[in-house]
Amino acid sequence: MTTKSAITKPDQTRNRWLVKLIAIIALVNFCFVIFDLSYVSWRDFYLHHWASIIQVYDPIKGIEPHRETQNYLNKVDELETQVLQNGLQSSPVENLLQELRSLSNEMIEDNPFAVANKSGILEKIKNQIRDRVHIKSSHKAFALFWSQEYLSQAGWQEELNFFNTKTRPLIQTNYYRNIGTNGKFIDNFWQIDLPFVIVFALDFLIRTFSISRRSPGLNWLKGMLRRWYDIFLLLPFLRWLRVIPVTLRLHQADLLNLELVRREINHDLVANFAEEITEIVGIRLIAQMQESIGRGDVARWLLHPETRRPYIQVNNTDEVKAIATRLVNLSVYDVLPQIQPDIEALVHHTLKSTLNQSPVYQQLQNIPGLNQLPTQFTERLAKDLSQSTYSNLKKALEDPVVGELSSRLLKNFRDALEKELQKKHNLQEIQSLLVDMLEEIKINYVRGIAEGGVEKILEEADQLHQIIHH
Incomplete structure (x- = not known):
């Protein structure tokens, strides 16, 4: 909510x-x-496409250029300047190349990229140099790459251009991030x-x-x-x-x-919960009925009323008995008088069909003057039977003796039924059939829910909501 x-x-x-x-x-x-x-995570992207952000936001995250890798790049810049000023074979250039070979060995062994979690970048750099000079050893590859002989043979301008376009961008991605007194990165x-x-x-x-x-x-x-x-x-x-x-x-x-999103979320939640709850409640209810039948509780409840828990009457009236009495009275006093002509016609047809099979009745129809007598007789008899039956029914309802006899009949019927049901084979057979029937109901109940019963109910609810809102 x-x-x-x-x-x-x-x-x-x-x-x-x-x-x-x-x-x-x-x-x-x-x-x-x-x-x-x-x-x-995106700093490398900003570095190559939006460098101004790096300058502004690096201090906020406590990021600064890594001293080792930055010094390495600075030495390369000095080398390029010295070569342009003094030539490749000069003494200052040889000193710078010696420093770069030493710094390369340190970079390979110390891995300054590990602090920024960029060890993979160092592997890319080593692969680039190895592939460039065609040597498998990283130390030997860097030693050859930063030598006067190699740069002279391969062309120092081309090799430095390769380094600046391929290797330098990778080295520039490395950084150092300061750690605060709490042991975490500064942020x-x-x-x-x-x-x-x-x-x-x-x-x-x-x-x-x-x-x-x-x-x-x-x-x-x-x-x-x-x-x-x-x-x-x-x-x-x-x-x-x-x-x-x-x-x-x-x-x-x-x-x-977000109204559409809210409706979909509510729909999915209600559908899932409703389906699961309905299944659980239904299955549990049917399972309890099966367990009750298996224990014989239902048989004891039906056949031994004295074992039932006291039933609370709301208005001191046995509603089942009152409903049955009301239905009987409606049938006798209100319904039967309306259908009495149909009952007479049915009785008349039944009597006529029965009498047509009698030889005496057939002979009376052949005697002149008496041929209408059988028809009048059957009509009169059918009418008298229906009226007498209806009259007897009304008298029976008003006769206390009939009520007593009916009660005794019901009691004897119940006692006889109880006696037969108490026979083990009859009781077990009925209980087994009831349990199987409930199992079928349980399976079909779950299948009905799985086939979209809850979804149909929710669709109907949505349609009703739309009608109300419109």
Whole structure:
């Protein structure tokens, strides 16, 4: 219920523009949060396509160029300058090449890329140099690459161009990230986030206080619980959960329509829960009936009324007996008089069919003057039988002796039935048939639900809701 009320738009909002403004601020803050959470992973992309972001945001995340790899690149820049000024065979160039060979060995052995979790980058660099000089050993490959003989034979301009376009971008991705006194990487995003949190905190306090003032039954704490999802905007951790309040605020400000999403979520939840609950309840109910039959509880309940628990009467009336008596009275006093002509016709046809089979009746029809007598006789007899039967039924209902005889008949019938049912083979056979019947009902019940019974009910409910809303 809380989630549903959270998604529902507020009925009354005095300052709609303020609601929209806070929603937009929350959206902007969430964009900053997503950018901050993904910055380290996407830093290589920003480095090659949007370098200005690196210069601004690296200090916030405590990132700075790695001294070893940056020094390596600086030495390469010096080498290129010295070659242009003094030539490849000069003494300063040989000294720089010697330093680069030494730095290459250190880079391979110390792996300065491990701190930034970029050891794979170092492997790519080593593969590039090995493939370039066609030597399998990384140490020997770098030693050859940074030698006057190789650069002279292969062309120093082409080789330095290869390094600057292929290898330098990989080395530039490496960085060093400072660690604070708490043992974690420095992250100053809170400095950007703090102004937003202050705005959200003020808004949260004002909103919850207003809710408690509008509803006398709510105190300020309960008002805060009603806006539970806004608390995520104030937490300095798990900031990605701010997607919940941001989405709800955009919906409440009419900047985002979540009604269709809410309907689908509710539909799926209701369908799943309804199907499972219906199956569990139905199966449990039928299983209990099977267990009760197997224990003989049903037989004892039917055949031994004295063992039943006291039955609570709401109006001191046996409803079953009263309904049966009412139906009998309706049949005799109201229904039978209306169908008496049909009963007479049926009795007349039955008598006539019976008499037609009698030789005496056939001979009377051949005697002149008496041929109409059998027909008149059967009509009169049918009418007398139906009227007498109806009269006897009414008298029987009003005769206390008949009532007593009927009660005795029912009692003797029940006693005889109980005697037969108490025979073991009869009772076991009936119980077995009832259990099997319930098992079939249980299987077909679950199959009916699985074939979309709940979905059909939900569709009908949606149609009714549409009719009501329209």
